[in-house]
Amino acid sequence: MNTASHPILVIGAGIAGVTSALEAAEAGQPVLLIEREPAIGGRVLRNHHYFPKLCPPSCGMEINTGRLERNPRIRLMVDTEVAAAQKSADGWQVTLRHKPAYVKDSCTECGDCMSACSERIPDPFNYGLTEVAAIRPYHNDAYPRRFVLERSSCIDGCQACSDACPVHAIDLNAEPWEETVDVSSVILATGWQPYPLENLGELGGGRLRDVVANVHLERMVAPSGPAQGKIVRPSDGKEPRRVAFVQCAGSRDVNHLPYCSAICCLASLKQAAYVKEQNPDAEVTIYYIDRRTPGRNEEMLQHAENSEGIRLVKGKVGKIEDDGQGGMTLRVEDVESGKILDATADLVVLATGMMPSARRESLPFDLQLDPDGFILDQWNAGLFAAGVSRRPEDVASSVRDATGAAAKAIAAAVRSA
Numbered sequence: 056m057n058t059a060s061h062p063i064l065v066i067g068a069g070i071a072g073v074t075s076a077l078e079a080a081e082a083g084q085p086v087l088l089i090e091r092e093p094a095i096g097g098r099v100l101r102n103h104h105y106f107p108k109l110c111p112p113s114c115g116m117e118i119n120t121g122r123l124e125r126n127p128r129i130r131l132m133v134d135t136e137v138a139a140a141q142k143s144a145d146g147w148q149v150t151l152r153h154k155p156a157y158v159k160d161s162c163t164e165c166g167d168c169m170s171a172c173s174e175r176i177p178d179p180f181n182y183g184l185t186e187v188a189a190i191r192p193y194h195n196d197a198y199p200r201r202f203v204l205e206r207s208s209c210i211d212g213c214q215a216c217s218d219a220c221p222v223h224a225i226d227l228n229a230e231p232w233e234e235t236v237d238v239s240s241v242i243l244a245t246g247w248q249p250y251p252l253e254n255l256g257e258l259g260g261g262r263l264r265d266v267v268a269n270v271h272l273e274r275m276v277a278p279s280g281p282a283q284g285k286i287v288r289p290s291d292g293k294e295p296r297r298v299a300f301v302q303c304a305g306s307r308d309v310n311h312l313p314y315c316s317a318i319c320c321l322a323s324l325k326q327a328a329y330v331k332e333q334n335p336d337a338e339v340t341i342y343y344i345d346r347r348t349p350g351r352n353e354e355m356l357q358h359a360e361n362s363e364g365i366r367l368v369k370g371k372v373g374k375i376e377d378d379g380q381g382g383m384t385l386r387v388e389d390v391e392s393g394k395i396l397d398a399t400a401d402l403v404v405l406a407t408g409m410m411p412s413a414r415r416e417s418l419p420f421d422l423q424l425d426p427d428g429f430i431l432d433q434w435n436a437g438l439f440a441a442g443v444s445r446r447p448e449d450v451a452s453s454v455r456d457a458t459g460a461a462a463k464a465i466a467a468a469v470r471s472a
């Protein structure tokens with residue numbers, strides 16, 4: 056096979072970006088894979104289990120990290136973003152900006168720095184539900200494995216972590232640095248962000264402590280989450296008996312996200328099962344507008360329908376308020392009876408959708424976006440989107456999509472060589 060003269064650049068090392076990089080490299084193309092966070096894996100790794108198999112996402116990611124390690128054609132750079140990009144005759148000239156490496160590769164992960172650090176910060180991996188030391192391992196399954204430092208949180212003049220390090224692996228004066236590279240084509244696999252809970256004040260988002268988002272529930276049920284894997288109410292730490300899932304929370308709504316995120320119905324069915332596993336006596340109600348579980352995923356819907364203690368109610372939740380007795384009241388338009396109901400719950404999970412992370416202002420390419428902000432392919436410019444940066448989808452679809460993006464990027468690169 057012909058190869059392009061320059062490597063393919065893959066931006067974002069979630070499941071889509073990692074897949075594109077591996078597929079292109081295993082087909083013979085050199086690849087630069089960059090990730091702005093300190094570790095790869097994206098948002099899938101924040102899930103406790105993932106459908107359809109309901110296994111921990113770290114298992115699938117381990118297979119991919121093994122493939123990455125074995126492939127000399129891939130150069131992986133974490134803590135890296137694109138600072139500038141210029142179209143060239145045979146691709147792009149791109150400036151990569153690397154964040155300061157405060158913790159060097161010689162770190163042995165002994166943890167002495169973490170014990171010495173007095174600064175606590177909201178843990179970004181747990182969506183701020185827990186606090187961690189400013190210097191710490193990024194998360195349990197992080198690859199590459201090394202400690203990270205949130206330098207902006209350090210107290211002026213403090214160097215307790217570096218003083219405590221027995222192998223002098225901490226450089227508090229590290230600087231960012233840049234390099235310019237020529238690439239043949241670019242795959243944008245920049246993924247998604249959760250729709251902000253605070254935008255859903257009428258549903259209690261950001262206002263009632265026991266109204267959480269679906270992404271929070273994934274962390275709550277994870278052993279490394281805020282209550283060591285127990286699903287509890289944030290307000291009082293008690294196990295909830297009545298749990299309500301509100302579907303399309305801020306989705307398919309012109310005031311919020313006008314589109315369907317494709318995964319929220321399945322995510323709530325999965326999460327309803329988490330609740331029942333922990334507390335078989337729990338009463339779970341899923342309020343939905345439509346039940347979207349395409350293809351073989353319909354089995355998850357059938358499983359929920361056949362489970363005692365899980366009710367599916369076709370109804371739109373319009374308002375959620377504190378009931379003054381330690382619970383919450385949900386004002387629901389019950390579509391089948393045509394009545395307005397007042398339901399109660401101890402914990403409410405809002406099934407919020409996925410918003411594209413990519414912004415024209417944060418990526419220096421002349422991106423073409425669809426009306427919802429998802430990235431469109433540009434064959435002439437050699438720019439291709441993969442995974443949720445292209446459209447809302449699940450992991451299996453993101454992987455298929457990313458394989459397609461690799462094939463398109465190779466074709467464009469070889470044509471322009």
Ligand SMILES: Cc1cc2nc3c(=O)[nH]c(=O)nc-3n(C[C@H](O)[C@H](O)[C@H](O)COP(=O)(O)OP(=O)(O)OC[C@H]3O[C@@H](n4cnc5c(N)ncnc54)[C@H](O)[C@@H]3O)c2cc1C
Nearest residue numbers: 067069070071091097098105106245246247442443449450
């Ligand atoms: C509550 C919830 C539960 C879910 N559960 C499941 C499930 O059980 N099964 C399932 O199949 N799917 C599930 N999904 C969907 C799944 O999370 C997505 O399909 C998956 O995350 C898509 O991967 P991605 O690589 O496209 O994006 P992401 O996971 O978002 O990865 C994108 C990566 O790009 C990086 N990045 C972004 N911008 C830049 C930049 N400018 N420069 C460098 N790097 C950048 C990010 O840091 C990130 O690492 C769930 C979604 C939600 C909301």
